[in-house]
Amino acid sequence: MLYNIRNLKRVHGDSTILDIDALDLDSGRICTLIGPNGAGKTTLLNILAFLDMPTSGEICFMDEPVRFNGTRLHQLRQKVTLVAQYPILFTGSVRRNIEYGLKLRRLAVPERREMVERVLDMVGMSRFIEADAHKLSGGETKRVALARALAIEPQVLLCDEPTANVDTENQEIILEILKRCNREQNVSLIFATHYLSQSTRLADTTIILQNGRLTLNTRENVFQATLMEKYGERRIYRLGSRLTLEVEAQRSARCGQRCTVTIAPEKISLHRAETVDEKAANCWFGTIKRLEKLNVDVKMTVDCGIEVQVLQPLSEYQGKPLFLGEKVALTIAVDDVVLS
């Protein structure tokens, strides 16, 4: 696991900028942060880049608890880099800017030169290598800042609105670079964006922030449900006309009361219909209506009377491929359902 965040809070004066109960992010994936202005996206990115300290809460990075006052912070920062929404370049040439992180890592001169040329080529800025960094346009500055970040080969690349204030042509270039570095160098990518289209196109995971709180992991699999029955710590909800869902009691409710049920697509298990007992709890049957290959996952839309989105790792899917129109069974663990 790349990041495990628990009970994270960032408070400025009287206002709570960020308040996240739990957030887990996997490595090697593309994750987008979506939310309106002031939702806390930049604050979260700064905390993930270890540039800002949470007021309270815990963060584990690669299973190591992060101590924001500790001596290890510098080593952790060397694995993660953030490209700001309005990046700033150091005074001097583009080459000097890109070499900066490499010099800090004591790379030999020939290797530095090679890397500078490689990343500038990647972002299509090779001819600006000796240009004065402060004389570049906004889009060019963003691309050089991205090249500067890529040059240090981070394990995690955080980008704050990488395509904001950039013309359409440059937006495509930047998105393509991000996609390539995730695919070819297995860089975990977390970027904040206003555009849902970018998120659905690129991301394996989407995080939605609203007023500093995580609203849902995705906007998918959000259903209206009615409480039908209670027994012990379990509750039975009805979704649509025929589906039932057994969940752990999360709050007091009376029978007949309606609530919102959220099921993260990656938490749903998918099986061939004939391999599952029809009477098993939280088992829904349906047919695959849509198949979509994402970056490292396959996204499936299963029609169970209601449309359910399922995310399966590509490697797992390739082991047991499923096809359009095929009858499948979905199983959902009782503790993977969120009621709100």
Next chain:
Amino acid sequence: MELLLDSLYSAFLLFISFDPELFEIVGVSLTVSSLSTLVASLIGLPCGFFIAFTTFPGKRFVITVLNTLLALPTVVIGLVVYSFISRRGIFGPLELLYTQKAIIIGQVILIVPVIATLTIAAISRIDKRYRSTALTLGANELQMALVIFREAKYGVIAALIAAFGRAIAEVGIAMMLGGNAKGFTRTMTTAMALEYDKGEFVLAVALGCILLAFAFFINMLFHFFQGRTDIDAV
């Protein structure tokens, strides 16, 4: 007017004849002021950087004190330092009085606030994003501080130039602590005061012209670096 023109002409002759006394005085002035600026920069630059870069209780008060010290009269500094290094002072046994070292001590006290306040101003103007950019690229705290310093270099150089100009043009400290000993602690300003007292205007005017030339050169440099800073800020 005639007196001034005669003096200017005589000063010009003195200058082009490479008068040894004139160049000795200029040499002492340059040596003392350069060393003062060097020592003061070793104190003022880190102080200014620390104050600009960190947050601590009483920061505003410290800045106010430094700004107040900018207006400290040189005779006050001369008196205070004199009380410490005179024979009866606690540093009396070091026999610093009427030496170049004494002038340097006084001038350091005079120009440390100049360097510190102008450094604070230069560092404060630097965009905060440089800090986070350096850190996220893997810099430690010291490396990040060097980045900020580098970005503020024109402002910092301007601070040093202003401090040098203040040191070379002051007269109170050099007179009270140096004693105006010929060939030893006689600086341009103390020599000018002495020649004026003697009614010998030629050397005084020659030194005045050189001092003005220095002041002009220093101001040119100051404005050059200030200008660079403004352009960078844009």
